[in-house]
Amino acid sequence: MDPEGTAPEGTEEPVVGDLVIDEARKRMGVVTGRVGGRLQIRPPAGGTEWDCGPEFARPARADEIVRVNVAAVSAKYQGRRA
Secondary structure (H helix, E strand, O other): OOOOOOOOOOOOOOOOOOEEEEOOOOEEEEEEEEEOOEEEEEOOOOOOOEEEOHHHEEEOOHHHHHHHHHHHHHHHHOOOOO
16 A cells, blocks of 8 residues: 555456455455446445445455454354454
């Protein structure tokens, strides 16, 4: 991430289904679409979508994906939503 909180230069724009980090909100989500040039992103475990400028989205790293998967399994085991 650069000092302005945008995705690194040269990062490919995400497509539907990609797991991304919204650097502006410091949130992870799945790209579900695009409206008016902005990405539509939903939390991995479901929930309310939010808009994200493509310049703020970067691909999630492997360690971030593992962390989300562990949280989802833990939440399921405990009978709650991640």
